[in-house]
Amino acid sequence: MIAALTAVHVVAVVVWIGGVVFVTTVVFPMIMRMEDSMEKVIFFQGTERRFAKIAKICVVIAGITGALLLQLEHRWSSLFSLDGIGPTLMLLLWTMFVFMLLFEAEVFNFLFSGSAQHDTKKIFRKLTVAHWVIMLVSLTVIAVGILANHLKLMK
Ligand code: HEM
Numbered sequence: 001m002i003a004a005l006t007a008v009h010v011v012a013v014v015v016w017i018g019g020v021v022f023v024t025t026v027v028f029p030m031i032m033r034m035e036d037s038m039e040k041v042i043f044f045q046g047t048e049r050r051f052a053k054i055a056k057i058c059v060v061i062a063g064i065t066g067a068l069l070l071q072l073e074h075r076w077s078s079l080f081s082l083d084g085i086g087p088t089l090m091l092l093l094w095t096m097f098v099f100m101l102l103f104e105a106e107v108f109n110f111l112f113s114g115s116a117q118h119d120t121k122k123i124f125r126k127l128t129v130a131h132w133v134i135m136l137v138s139l140t141v142i143a144v145g146i147l148a149n150h151l152k153l154m155k
Pocket of ligand 1: 006009010013017062063064065066067069070073075086087090091093094138139141142145146147148149150
């Protein structure tokens with residue numbers, strides 16, 4: 001059961017974080033090369049909204065399977081301790097994504113409305129930096145999660 005849950009958990013994480021890597025390293029450079037501001041905004045909102053739907057499903061699956069793994073392994077008490085560093089970082093990252101996906105529409109409306117509309121280049125530069133930070137943090141959490149789990153198994 002634990003092995004099957006871990007498999008589903010990791011597949012959900014791969015699809016979701018793989019999407020973050022794709023948007024950051026492929027979609028954003030394409031947007032930055034576009035001349036027309038309107039074209040940039042439409043392309044960005046189209047891709048990001050489609051990806052957000054897939055990400056939401058994966059976030060739910062990763063959350064449920066992650067919680068079930070903690071339950072079955074009786075490891076809730078290891079959260080926020082060195083022993084549970086992997087799941088703790090996963091939970092924190094997951095919570096951050098839940099907030100981002102819940103308030104995504106509000107953030108986009110704020111970014112692309114009113115006076116901000118005139119400075120799309122600047123907005124996309126900031127969004128690129130934000131996506132790189134999120135992507136690198138996510139990949140670090142994956143690496144730490146795997147390392148912590150395997151070092152624990154070797155003890
Ligand atoms: C509610 C959120 C989450 C919880 C409670 C959770 C919990 C867990 C647990 C208990 C395991 C089994 C391994 C262990 O006990 O250390 C695990 C495995 C794993 N999780 Fe999460 N997780 C969550 C979200 C995430 C996220 C956001 C990521 C990626 C960024 C992630 C990546 C992984 C990976 C790669 C493994 C496999 C580790 C291995 O078997 O070597 N998880 N998770």
